[in-house]
Amino acid sequence: MSRPKVFRPDPNDTTRPKRGLTEDDLASRETVFRDDLLSGQRILITGGGSGMGKAAAFLAVRLGASVAICGRDEEKLKTTQAAIYEATGTEILTQSTNIRDPEAVEELIATVHDRLGGLDTLVNNAGGQFPQDAIDFTRKGWLAVIDTNLNGTWWMMQEAAKRWRTDGTPGNIINIVANVERGMPQAAHTCAARAGVIYLSKTLATEWAPLNVRVNCIGPGVIETEGFVMYPEEALKRFHQANPMKQRGNAWDVAEAITYLASPAGRFINGDLIIIDGGQAQWGVVWPAGMPDYFNEGGAA
Numbered sequence: 603m604s605r606p607k608v609f610r611p612d613p614n615d616t617t618r619p620k621r622g623l624t625e626d627d628l629a630s631r632e633t634v635f636r637d638d639l640l641s642g643q644r645i646l647i648t649g650g651g652s653g654m655g656k657a658a659a660f661l662a663v664r665l666g667a668s669v670a671i672c673g674r675d676e677e678k679l680k681t682t683q684a685a686i687y688e689a690t691g692t693e694i695l696t697q698s699t700n701i702r703d704p705e706a707v708e709e710l711i712a713t714v715h716d717r718l719g720g721l722d723t724l725v726n727n728a729g730g731q732f733p734q735d736a737i738d739f740t741r742k743g744w745l746a747v748i749d750t751n752l753n754g755t756w757w758m759m760q761e762a763a764k765r766w767r768t769d770g771t772p773g774n775i776i777n778i779v780a781n782v783e784r785g786m787p788q789a790a791h792t793c794a795a796r797a798g799v800i801y802l803s804k805t806l807a808t809e810w811a812p813l814n815v816r817v818n819c820i821g822p823g824v825i826e827t828e829g830f831v832m833y834p835e836e837a838l839k840r841f842h843q844a845n846p847m848k849q850r851g852n853a854w855d856v857a858e859a860i861t862y863l864a865s866p867a868g869r870f871i872n873g874d875l876i877i878i879d880g881g882q883a884q885w886g887v888v889w890p891a892g893m894p895d896y897f898n899e900g901g902a903a
């Protein structure tokens with residue numbers, strides 16, 4: 603088998619195309635929602651400095667929400683903050699936070715409450731993984747993906763809910779996971795973590811109903827964002843072949859679904875998983891690190 607065991611993206615490689623919607627797109631793209639839909643809402647979006655989180659932040663501000671974003675990279679957050687300010691005249695709150703650090707998460711939730719006066723909707727979008735055959739995962743790699751996607755999401759959920767319980771105010775949690783129903787070859791670490799988040803969410807949708815907190819998940823399929831840099835160009839050529847529409851989704855597709863769940867239209871949706879994947883769940887498999895010969899026609903039976 604000639605597939606490389608590891609693909610490490612080079613952040614300084616300028617030969618790769620820039621991917622994802624531009625700030626101009628995010629500032630002007632049409633939305634189905636009315637201008638003041640989220641007026642008065644306070645929304646915290648993790649990983650809001652890029653990709654789907656950034657699109658959701660742009661849209662929420664355009665629809666009147668007060669928005670906070672976090673991520674590890676302060677510069678990315680500041681760039682997004684400036685772009686949103688330029689497009690809308692509204693300043694969002696940014697706080698550099700690693701969601702894997704529960705103390706940093708506690709500080710983040712406290713800052714959001716202090717600065718925005720409370721929190722209505724938490725969007726747990728921060729996350730990611732690298733493509734690799736599971737058998738070759740290092741322990742550190744496995745732990746990094748589980749700690750980010752499962753533990754990090756949990757620290758955020760728990761801390762937000764504690765504040766809602768203390769304050770006696772309602773809450774809404776939207777967890778961005780992935781389309782894991784049929785498993786995800788070469789993404790087993792993230793599949794395990796996301797499946798964990800989905801069933802955590804289904805459980806808490808019941809357990810936290812007495813607190814008036816709703817919990818839902820969104821499972822994106824192949825959505826073209828800056829995050830595609832984690833995958834080799836060769837794999838990216840095949841990604842959209844895995845859905846019957848043979849298309850890549852974009853960050854706006856997910857941002858509008860987040861908005862729907864954050865709006866009063868989502869008021870009776872609880873414990874659910876909304877898949878946005880062009881039908882991939884019923885069709886193909888991505889193989890982000892390259893399909894083993896075994897599965898090719900003529901490969902071992």
Ligand SMILES: CCCCCCCCC/C=C/C(=O)SCCNC(=O)CCNC(=O)[C@H](O)C(C)(C)COP(=O)(O)OP(=O)(O)OC[C@H]1O[C@@H](n2cnc3c(N)ncnc32)[C@H](O)[C@@H]1OP(=O)(O)O
Nearest residue numbers: 608609610729730731732740742743746780789829888890
């Ligand atoms: C859902 C779709 C699924 C795949 C299916 C594809 C279809 C969907 C397409 C797109 C899906 C997306 O999610 S796009 C969004 C992608 N965006 C992201 O992934 C951004 C966030 N990701 C990350 O921060 C990193 O990838 C992550 C590993 C999770 C955490 O980062 P950290 O900074 O903690 O970790 P690092 O220090 O970089 O690495 C820790 C260890 O992990 C291992 N490691 C890290 N990168 C590695 C690599 N490329 N190949 C092998 N191993 C690696 C090594 O053991 C590292 O240790 P050392 O050896 O000591 O270095």
Ligand SMILES: NC(=O)C1=CN([C@@H]2O[C@H](COP(=O)(O)OP(=O)(O)OC[C@H]3O[C@@H](n4cnc5c(N)ncnc54)[C@H](OP(=O)(O)O)[C@@H]3O)[C@@H](O)[C@H]2O)C=CC1
Nearest residue numbers: 649652653654673674675700701728729730824825827829
């Ligand atoms: N694009 C796709 O096709 C799919 C994406 N997803 C998931 O959707 C979410 C958004 O992805 P997308 O927009 O595509 O990709 P991006 O890579 O653009 O977004 C991921 C964001 O998460 C932040 N992040 C990562 N780790 C941490 C951490 N430990 N603490 C705080 N922030 C963190 C990153 O910011 P920073 O680096 O500054 O920390 C970044 O802004 C991710 O969870 C992704 O895995 C799921 C299925 C498909």
